[in-house]
Amino acid sequence: METAGVLMxxxxxxxxxxxxxxxxxxxxxxxxxxxTKFLQQHSHSIRAxxxxxxxxxxxxxxxxxxxxxxxxxYSVGLDKIDLVKCMERGIQVTNTPEVLTDDVADCAIGLxxxxxxxxxxxxxxxxxxxxxxxxxxxxxxxxGKAVGIVGLGRIGSAIAKRAEAxxxxxxxxxxxxxxxxxxxxxxxxxxxxANCRILIVACALTEETRHIVNREVIDxxxxxxxxxxxxxxxxxxxxxxxxxxxxxxxxxxxxxxFENEPEVPEQLCNLENVVLLPHVxxxxxxxxxxxxxxxxxxxxxxxxxxxxxxxxx
Amino acid sequence: MAAQIVENEEPQLPQILIHRLPxxxxxxxxxxxxxxRLIDPYASSDPTAxxxxxxxxxxxxxxxVGPSPVTADTLRCLPSLQCVIGSSAGVDHIDLAECRRRxxxxxxxxxxxxxxxxxxxxxxxxxxxxxxxxxxxxxxSGSWPVKGEYPxxxxxxGKRVGIVGLGSIGYEIxxxxxxxxxxxxxxxRKKKPSVLFPFHENVCSLAANSDVLIICxxxxxxxxxxxxxxxxxxLxxxxxxxxxxxxxxxxxxEMVQFLxxxxxxxxxxxxFENEPNVPKELFELDNVVLSPHRAVLTPESFTTLYEVVMAxxxxxxSNKPLVSPVDLE
Numbered sequence: 001m002e003t004a005g006v007l008m009x010x011x012x013x014x015x016x017x018x019x020x021x022x023x024x025x026x027x028x029x030x031x032x033x034x035x036t037k038f039l040q041q042h043s044h045s046i047r048a049x050x051x052x053x054x055x056x057x058x059x060x061x062x063x064x065x066x067x068x069x070x071x072x073x074y075s076v077g078l079d080k081i082d083l084v085k086c087m088e089r090g091i092q093v094t095n096t097p098e099v100l101t102d103d104v105a106d107c108a109i110g111l112x113x114x115x116x117x118x119x120x121x122x123x124x125x126x127x128x129x130x131x132x133x134x135x136x137x138x139x140x141x142x143x144g145k146a147v148g149i150v151g152l153g154r155i156g157s158a159i160a161k162r163a164e165a166x167x168x169x170x171x172x173x174x175x176x177x178x179x180x181x182x183x184x185x186x187x188x189x190x191x192x193x194a195n196c197r198i199l200i201v202a203c204a205l206t207e208e209t210r211h212i213v214n215r216e217v218i219d220x221x222x223x224x225x226x227x228x229x230x231x232x233x234x235x236x237x238x239x240x241x242x243x244x245x246x247x248x249x250x251x252x253x254x255x256x257x258f259e260n261e262p263e264v265p266e267q268l269c270n271l272e273n274v275v276l277l278p279h280v281x282x283x284x285x286x287x288x289x290x291x292x293x294x295x296x297x298x299x300x301x302x303x304x305x306x307x308x309x310x311x312x313x
Numbered sequence: 314m315a316a317q318i319v320e321n322e323e324p325q326l327p328q329i330l331i332h333r334l335p336x337x338x339x340x341x342x343x344x345x346x347x348x349x350r351l352i353d354p355y356a357s358s359d360p361t362a363x364x365x366x367x368x369x370x371x372x373x374x375x376x377x378v379g380p381s382p383v384t385a386d387t388l389r390c391l392p393s394l395q396c397v398i399g400s401s402a403g404v405d406h407i408d409l410a411e412c413r414r415r416x417x418x419x420x421x422x423x424x425x426x427x428x429x430x431x432x433x434x435x436x437x438x439x440x441x442x443x444x445x446x447x448x449x450x451x452x453x454s455g456s457w458p459v460k461g462e463y464p465x466x467x468x469x470x471g472k473r474v475g476i477v478g479l480g481s482i483g484y485e486i487x488x489x490x491x492x493x494x495x496x497x498x499x500x501x502r503k504k505k506p507s508v509l510f511p512f513h514e515n516v517c518s519l520a521a522n523s524d525v526l527i528i529c530x531x532x533x534x535x536x537x538x539x540x541x542x543x544x545x546x547x548l549x550x551x552x553x554x555x556x557x558x559x560x561x562x563x564x565x566x567e568m569v570q571f572l573x574x575x576x577x578x579x580x581x582x583x584x585f586e587n588e589p590n591v592p593k594e595l596f597e598l599d600n601v602v603l604s605p606h607r608a609v610l611t612p613e614s615f616t617t618l619y620e621v622v623m624a625x626x627x628x629x630x631s632n633k634p635l636v637s638p639v640d641l642e
Contacts, residue, residue, distance in 0.1 A: 102470040113436030123446040126603035127596050131589040136605045141613035143428040165492030262457040269453045276452040278463045286468040
């Protein structure tokens with residue numbers, strides 16, 4: 001097992017890198033001047049790819065690794081992995097579900113509070129000395145406000161559980177109504193947006209969900225509405241969101257993800273009613289270690305011919 | 314008696330004396346004036362004149378606005394005073410010892426602000442642990458594309474949260490944080506018989522067994538500088554402090570030293586010892602979140618406050634028990 005070649009696509013975690021290095025023949029893609037250079041030398045040695053959402057496993061990479069057996073991604077999201085190609089080739093795919101659920105849900109509630117209660121703006125106000133010159137204005141109460149969740153998977157459910165502790169009525173939109181769940185279901189995202197104050201995007205990015213939060217949804221959410229996105233940037237039509245915020249058609253937004261990361265539309269950086277995070281939804285020391293352990297566990301299980309811990313298929 | 318300071322001259326209406334710093338306006342004056350005869354000395358050019366006038370002798374109810382101080386001197390000018398209707402959660406701006414001595418009842422905002430303050434405490438805590446305000450600065454300053462990934466935060470779930478002062482605000486905070494998977498313990502003057510969270514008799518023991526301390530007790534002579542270097546040492550290097558109570562509950566100088574030297578991990582502060590002055594050493598730190606005493610200020614909480622104030626006034630004038638009396642013992 002020690003000789004198996006493992007390719008890490010991106011420097012996602014020092015701990016993971018060290019652990020992989022001590023167990024396998026680890027190749028760091030970023031150590032090579034180009035992907036082509038790397039493939040010329042090592043394409044036949046690689047039996048496992050460890051990827052993440054910055055650098056995944058696309059069809060081209062998979063095709064150029066003839067002995068690839070498993071792709072283990074250090075993420076929940078699979079949008080940077082060509083799943084169809086993996087399935088055709090019989091390549092196993094694992095991700096890191098569950099472990100980061102709590103962190104992303106915490107981040108979502110943190111964004112709601114920071115946006116509605118204007119906490120980051122307050123912090124700016126104090127740091128730039130403005131408090132000595134006058135009082136900061138009012139902010140909006142969160143407890144008890146209607147929360148609408150787009151995508152009631154693990155993360156969406158964890159957000160709902162937290163929002164319930166704030167006395168918020170919960171409703172949701174997803175492909176189908178979930179059995180045994182008492183939250184109000186909307187089969188149309190526009191109807192959900194029209195009936196909540198805070199819309200939280202927590203679904204996966206797929207062809208169906210790309211730009212699902214469009215102008216119509218934003219306008220249904222309305223003047224007092226708050227949009228939170230902790231899913232993926234392209235789920236929201238960012239240009240429409242920016243124009244709604246600039247035109248005052250939306251009260252505010254809390255965004256952990258963007259369409260073209262790490263680029264963030266410059267107009268957003270000048271607005272006071274938005275909170276902008278650099279895609280840190282699951283980025284805690286504790287969770288990153290748990291995710292790394294899961295990636296290692298899956299790769300090891302594969303080579304030991306044991307059941308995978310968190311297979312995607 | 315200058316006419317401009319009295320609103321609604323109907324003589325049979327109950328009379329209330331408004332007491333306010335010139336910078337504070339009574340938020341629901343328009344509603345009160347339909348039911349009460351309001352005397353507002355600060356509407357005149359010489360507010361002190363009222364307090365030496367014969368009319369001051371008959372004032373039974375005082376309504377201080379926000380944190381406007383009610384001193385023993387003020388109280389001395391009002392010999393018939395029976396009740397001070399406070400409109401804040403903490404009443405450290407009212408001379409409670411003098412009220413007790415004179416048998417003057419004092420009310421506070423009751424639980425009007427509890428949900429908003431609890432929300433804010435949770436917001437500050439997530440902000441400190443997950444570094445939201447600092448991350449927002451990072452994005453706005455254009456650092457993301459240049460410097461790459463932002464440093465990791467720390468997880469809220471599983472943290473041991475110690476609540477200093479388990480009143481209605483503390484209870485609302487506990488209820489919220491349980492949903493995030495935190496374990497809760499508390500310190501207060503005495504153990505609450507109906508509460509199942511572990512009780513610590515002293516705040517040092519609570520700090521030693523907590524990752525996070527949330528300060529939400531009342532400021533009194535006993536709680537002044539309650540959070541000192543001993544408590545912070547017990548809390549330790551990985552510990553976080555959230556203060557949404559009053560600035561003087563913490564020895565601010567010692568806390569600044571602990572933060573600057575990394576002897577505690579971070580702090581979320583809505584209140585300070587000498588507001589609006591904030592120790593400038595804190596401005597340089599990314600592990601603190603600073604807020605200008607805003608935890609209660611939403612339109613929603615003002616509506617609830619209005620209901621509490623009206624209920625207390627109605628109770629007083631109809632000789633019924635007050636709705637949110639402050640325990641003066």
